[in-house]
Amino acid sequence: MNAPNDLKIRLTSFAHGGGCGCKIAPGVLSEILHGARGIVPPQLLVGIETADDAAVYRLNDEQAIVATTDFFTPVVDDPYDFGRIAATNAISDVYAMGGTPIMALALLGMPIDKIPLEVIRRIAEGGQSVCNAVAIPIAGGHTIDSAEPIYGLVALGLVHPPKVKKNSSARAGDVLILGKPLGVGVYSAALKKGALDAAGYAHMLASTTKLNTPGRKFAEMPDVHAMTDVTGFGLLGHLDEIALGSGLAATIDLSCVPWLPGVEHLAAQGYVTGASNRNWAGYGERVTLGRATDVQRSLLTDPQTSGGLLVACAPRAAGDVLAVFHAEGFDRHGEELS
Numbered sequence: 114m115n116a117p118n119d120l121k122i123r124l125t126s127f128a129h130g131g132g133c134g135c136k137i138a139p140g141v142l143s144e145i146l147h148g149a150r151g152i153v154p155p156q157l158l159v160g161i162e163t164a165d166d167a168a169v170y171r172l173n174d175e176q177a178i179v180a181t182t183d184f185f186t187p188v189v190d191d192p193y194d195f196g197r198i199a200a201t202n203a204i205s206d207v208y209a210m211g212g213t214p215i216m217a218l219a220l221l222g223m224p225i226d227k228i229p230l231e232v233i234r235r236i237a238e239g240g241q242s243v244c245n246a247v248a249i250p251i252a253g254g255h256t257i258d259s260a261e262p263i264y265g266l267v268a269l270g271l272v273h274p275p276k277v278k279k280n281s282s283a284r285a286g287d288v289l290i291l292g293k294p295l296g297v298g299v300y301s302a303a304l305k306k307g308a309l310d311a312a313g314y315a316h317m318l319a320s321t322t323k324l325n326t327p328g329r330k331f332a333e334m335p336d337v338h339a340m341t342d343v344t345g346f347g348l349l350g351h352l353d354e355i356a357l358g359s360g361l362a363a364t365i366d367l368s369c370v371p372w373l374p375g376v377e378h379l380a381a382q383g384y385v386t387g388a389s390n391r392n393w394a395g396y397g398e399r400v401t402l403g404r405a406t407d408v409q410r411s412l413l414t415d416p417q418t419s420g421g422l423l424v425a426c427a428p429r430a431a432g433d434v435l436a437v438f439h440a441e442g443f444d445r446h447g448e449e450l451s
Contacts, residue, residue, distance in 0.1 A: 122232050124195055125305050127224065128186030128261045141395070158274060159210070163281040163358035166209040166341055169272065177274045179212035184220045184265020188301050188418050189318070192232045196239020196264060198321040202344070202419035203266035204247060205325040209342040209422060211278040211332030212270035217244050219254030222263035236264050247324065276332040280351075281358025283339035283425035289363065289450040290434050292327065292443055293320055293421025295348055295412060296376030303384040316373050321419040327441045328422055334437075336430035343420035346392050349413045351423055353396045359425075365413075365450050367405060372412065380408045380415075388416040 146161065153160060158177055159169035167181035183203035187195045200217070207214045219240060223233050244251050244266075251266075300317040303309040309317070331337040339359060343351045348370070356363045392414040402410055421443075426434050 122192070122228060123190045124187035124192060124228075124232075124262055125190055127227065141391075143395075158277055159279060163279065164354050165280045165358075166206040167212070167268075167270075169210060169212075169274075169277050171274045175273060177272050177277065179207050179210045179270040179272055180267070181206040182220065182265065182267045184222075184263050185418070186261050186263055188297075188321070189304065189314075192235035193239040193242075194318055194322075195262075196236040196241075197243050198239075198318075198419055199236075199264045200240035200243035200266055201322050201324055203268045204243065204249075205328075205342055205419060207268050207270035208325040208328030209278070209340055210270070210272060211276050211328055211340065212272035213329055214247050214249045214268055214270045216249055216269045217251050218267040218269075219251050219256075220263070220265045220267065221254065222257045222259030222261070224260060224262065225258045228262060236262075240264065240266065243322070243324070272332060278328070278332055278337060278340040279358070280339055280341040280355050283355050283359040283361055283363075284427070285361060286428065287338055287425040288428050288431050289352070289365070290424045290426065290431060290438075291343065291348070291371065291421055291450055292325060292424070292438055293323065293343075293417075294371035294373045295343070295415055295417060295420070296373035296380075297321060297417045297420065298347075298386045298389060298415040299376040299380050299384055299412065300373065301418070302386050303379050306384065308379070308382075308384060313375055313379075316375075320373060320421075323419075323443070325422045327437045327443070330437045330441075331422075331424060331434070334426070334430060334433065336427040337424055337434065338427070339425040341423050343417050343423050345388065345416045345418075346395070347389065347414040347416055348423070349400055350392050350396055353399060355423070355425060357399075367403075367409065369450050370413070376412065376415075377408065380411055385411045386416055389414045392416065 156171045159165050167179045169177050171177045341351050389411045
């Protein structure tokens, strides 16, 4: 069943995909960006070279601005929840760089002739509620009349330049820690087909609206070497980015990977997204699965919307990293993968 929606509009019915599963597949994106050359000033600390979560531009010796944008089509039907999820997803990219959010701009595209204005207003209110929670303004934005509903944010933050956490600075011998369990894409596939119960929806909403605030504290920890958030390319895809950017290989203990409740059963029933297969096609040639089943592969490539932080840290810091996750309210999350 879907979440209660007093406005009786199924937002997911207007979109061909949903959430971060809408991302262009990694292999296709690489082809699009291949050979792209632009201005790279020395102040640009992080650009497009390693597909990191945000751009980082040094303003002075003490401050760098973190800039990111994220938007997508509905992953749920409730408009307020959709707004909350989209805003959480966008702001979490600032945290993934070790930054602190300072401001946002809204991005909204809607089929105005098909979706009531009250529904659109509720989407915006959901996004505003997340910005209010982290005490940042939505200071502007842009809107268009579009064929599918789209909502997201440009999120801006600040970070001390030497404390930026890239996805390309992992070190040999690091351990991997994941902040949230996986399976949001499976939940979303089940929801679209009316197969997600109220408990599953509650788990999905709790995960996707949980901001990755531990990233700010990880910026203060020298033994945290690399960080990213796991979103549309799935765990394997974003770990692949860390490994490629850092010039390393990585090993995951499958028995340690945390799953959202019930997703293994749902995936076994066929509730997986098309993005999972597209993800595998984009990077599967660089992955050795060992004894993983097809269902487990679909979960490891499952597109996460507003997924958790993936942290690479020195083994001696693993306990401290887990303690930060727990202190920030990730009580049942934070799992060492390697």
